[in-house]
Amino acid sequence: MEALDQELDEAELEMPTEPMLLNVGPAHPAMHGTVRCVMELSGEIIEHVDVQVGYLHRGFEKMCERGTWTQVFPYVDRCNYVSPMLNNVGFALACEKMLGVTVPERCQWYRMILGELARMSDHLTCDGAMAMELGAFTPFLWMIKAREMIWDLMEEETGARLTHSFGRVGGMASPPTENLKENARAVTKHILSVIEEVEKLLLGNRIFLDRLEGVGIITQADAISLGWTGPCLRATGVPYDVRKASPYLKYDEVEFEVPVGSASDCFDRFMVRLAEMRQSAHIIEQCCQRMADSGPVNVTDPRIILPPKEEVYSTIEGTIQHFKIVMEGLKLPAGEVYSYSEGGNGELGFYLVSDGSGTPYRVRIRPPCFLITAGLERVITGAMMADVVPSFGSLNMIGGECDR
Amino acid sequence: MSKALIDLVKKQFGAAVLESHSLFGDDTLVVEASAWRDVSGFLRDDPACQMDMLTDLTAVDYPEREPRFEIVAHFYSLSKGHRLRLKTRTGDEEGDDAEVDSLCEFWASANWMEREIFDMFGVTFKNHPDLRRILLYPEFEGHPLRKDYPADKIQPLIAYRDVPNIEKIAPFSVDEGMSFGRQTHTQPRHDTDDSSVN
Numbered sequence: 001m002e003a004l005d006q007e008l009d010e011a012e013l014e015m016p017t018e019p020m021l022l023n024v025g026p027a028h029p030a031m032h033g034t035v036r037c038v039m040e041l042s043g044e045i046i047e048h049v050d051v052q053v054g055y056l057h058r059g060f061e062k063m064c065e066r067g068t069w070t071q072v073f074p075y076v077d078r079c080n081y082v083s084p085m086l087n088n089v090g091f092a093l094a095c096e097k098m099l100g101v102t103v104p105e106r107c108q109w110y111r112m113i114l115g116e117l118a119r120m121s122d123h124l125t126c127d128g129a130m131a132m133e134l135g136a137f138t139p140f141l142w143m144i145k146a147r148e149m150i151w152d153l154m155e156e157e158t159g160a161r162l163t164h165s166f167g168r169v170g171g172m173a174s175p176p177t178e179n180l181k182e183n184a185r186a187v188t189k190h191i192l193s194v195i196e197e198v199e200k201l202l203l204g205n206r207i208f209l210d211r212l213e214g215v216g217i218i219t220q221a222d223a224i225s226l227g228w229t230g231p232c233l234r235a236t237g238v239p240y241d242v243r244k245a246s247p248y249l250k251y252d253e254v255e256f257e258v259p260v261g262s263a264s265d266c267f268d269r270f271m272v273r274l275a276e277m278r279q280s281a282h283i284i285e286q287c288c289q290r291m292a293d294s295g296p297v298n299v300t301d302p303r304i305i306l307p308p309k310e311e312v313y314s315t316i317e318g319t320i321q322h323f324k325i326v327m328e329g330l331k332l333p334a335g336e337v338y339s340y341s342e343g344g345n346g347e348l349g350f351y352l353v354s355d356g357s358g359t360p361y362r363v364r365i366r367p368p369c370f371l372i373t374a375g376l377e378r379v380i381t382g383a384m385m386a387d388v389v390p391s392f393g394s395l396n397m398i399g400g401e402c403d404r
Numbered sequence: 405m406s407k408a409l410i411d412l413v414k415k416q417f418g419a420a421v422l423e424s425h426s427l428f429g430d431d432t433l434v435v436e437a438s439a440w441r442d443v444s445g446f447l448r449d450d451p452a453c454q455m456d457m458l459t460d461l462t463a464v465d466y467p468e469r470e471p472r473f474e475i476v477a478h479f480y481s482l483s484k485g486h487r488l489r490l491k492t493r494t495g496d497e498e499g500d501d502a503e504v505d506s507l508c509e510f511w512a513s514a515n516w517m518e519r520e521i522f523d524m525f526g527v528t529f530k531n532h533p534d535l536r537r538i539l540l541y542p543e544f545e546g547h548p549l550r551k552d553y554p555a556d557k558i559q560p561l562i563a564y565r566d567v568p569n570i571e572k573i574a575p576f577s578v579d580e581g582m583s584f585g586r587q588t589h590t591q592p593r594h595d596t597d598d599s600s601v602n
Contacts, residue, residue, distance in 0.1 A: 054539035061524075062548055062555055097428055224456050224482065227513030240482055337428045338460070338478050338489060349460055351476065366460040366478075374516040403539055
């Protein structure tokens with residue numbers, strides 16, 4: 001019998017290699033259930049990648065062309081289902097820009113409080129999921145618990161945890177509850193303490209840092225060219241935030257900073273989101289101080305806002321008003337408008353075309369996620385297979401918004 | 405503010421600019437389809453414009469117009485802080501021959517957004533590196549955001565199971581959700597006799 005440990009000729013060991021094709025997703029937990037990546041691997045290095053989206057396409061824009069402008073609100077809720085309030089407000093702002101109306105001050109503060117809370121819930125989800133995908137389950141549970149508090153508050157305010165459909169053109173569906181400020185302060189206080197604990201748990205963790213630092217780098221020029229906005233763009237060092245660049249609501253009257261990163265890797269994107277939550281808490285505190293406890297929330301134009309129910313049932317004017325708005329829909333002047341606000345992932349734009357009837361002619365949502373996901377190819381080409389998980393997690397792809 | 409921008413482009417491409425307006429505070433330029441690429445490149449490279457970001461690119465279908473499609477781009481300049489909407493028109497009555505130049509060479513964001521327009525409207529982009537459907541599946545027939553695509557049409561990838569005594573209904577009926585304000589979607593609809601899609 002020959003010896004098994006005999007010296008082999010090195011050349012004989014060289015086996016012919018060919019690139020391996022690997023499918024990740026759409027039903028893969030790291031792809032958040034809605035994206036498919038076809039990768040060509042050489043060893044563990046990704047040579048080429050084809051990112052395929054669309055598994056959650058529901059024909060959002062086609063559906064919008066079939067109802068009234070007000071009936072679009074439930075649909076925008078389901079675009080970014082982690083921070084639906086920002087979408088609600090964004091769409092309401094677009095319609096109001098067309099109508100040329102401004103909601104009362106109290107409503108603007110109210111929208112800001114709810115919007116910033118929604119932004120926090122967005123960032124909590126993203127950072128929590130990122131940590132979980134890298135094996136740190138505890139921060140994920142803490143952050144999701146904190147997010148649950150935000151959703152409890154939202155339920156108190158709007159009646160629904162997740163898909164609120166709470167925005168209205170010219171105001172909100174109902175005025176703030178009495179306990180809003182108290183609840184908002186309690187929630188933000190809790191979230192700030194969660195952030196601190198999470199930082200203590202993660203930022204000294206060698207494994208966590210090694211998997212994020214220097215991973216998923218994109219150049220600033222690439223990010224701009226790809227149309228990235230929001231935390232992902234700010235992580236590359238560009239201080240572009242719609243709230244600062246072209247303030248809407250009352251953002252020009254509150255103090256806050258725009259946190260930016262420098263290395264534009266996954267770690268920076270993680271840290272920018274944490275820093276933004278602190279800024280959001282700061283904004284919420286200022287809004288609570290300045291929001292009046294009483295006063296009108298909706299505009300008074302009867303062509304825009306539904307009359308109170310008592311009037312509908314007791315006066316003819318109220319009945320007609322109600323009928324006109326419900327059956328014909330409120331009428332936006334003919335024309336087109338592009339309105340933008342800062343969503344959880346960046347510039348959330350609405351391009352609306354109206355033909356003057358009560359039905360939208362075209363509703364185009366500019367989804368920040370879609371363009372960010374378009375950049376995934378550049379981020380992970382040339383990286384290791386294992387880097388896909390933190391890179392994809394840090395981009396915070398929201399299926400509903402990406403695929404609409 | 406970007407009124408000056410409109411004048412600048414008009415001076416540079418006088419003949420190609422079809423119209424311009426500033427509605428609801430948004431400055432808009434409409435150019436010939438043949439000048440689409442040149443004007444976009446100018447907007448990016450000219451020191452007075454510096455549109456380094458193509459924020460949005462989409463299309464609108466006006467079936468009664470000729471050319472039928474409007475391609476709408478929204479530019480933003482990070483350094484100058486100004487915005488501009490640029491539009492062009494293309495495509496005949498049937499929606500064929502709708503073609504404009506791709507902007508992928510200027511902005512990487514154009515890649516996916518042009519694929520989406522191709523997917524939803526059937527507008528093709530010249531010199532696009534990878535023009536295929538993005539949100540829908542390759543087997544899908546037609547372009548759903550065209551106004552003549554019936555909203556209640558269904559194209560399941562796998563035919564529904566044939567279960568006796570159970571009627572499959574489309575997610576929308578023809579006029580469901582339509583307000584009284586407009587009834588323009590009542591074009592002659594495709595026959596849905598096709599047994600695979602009933």
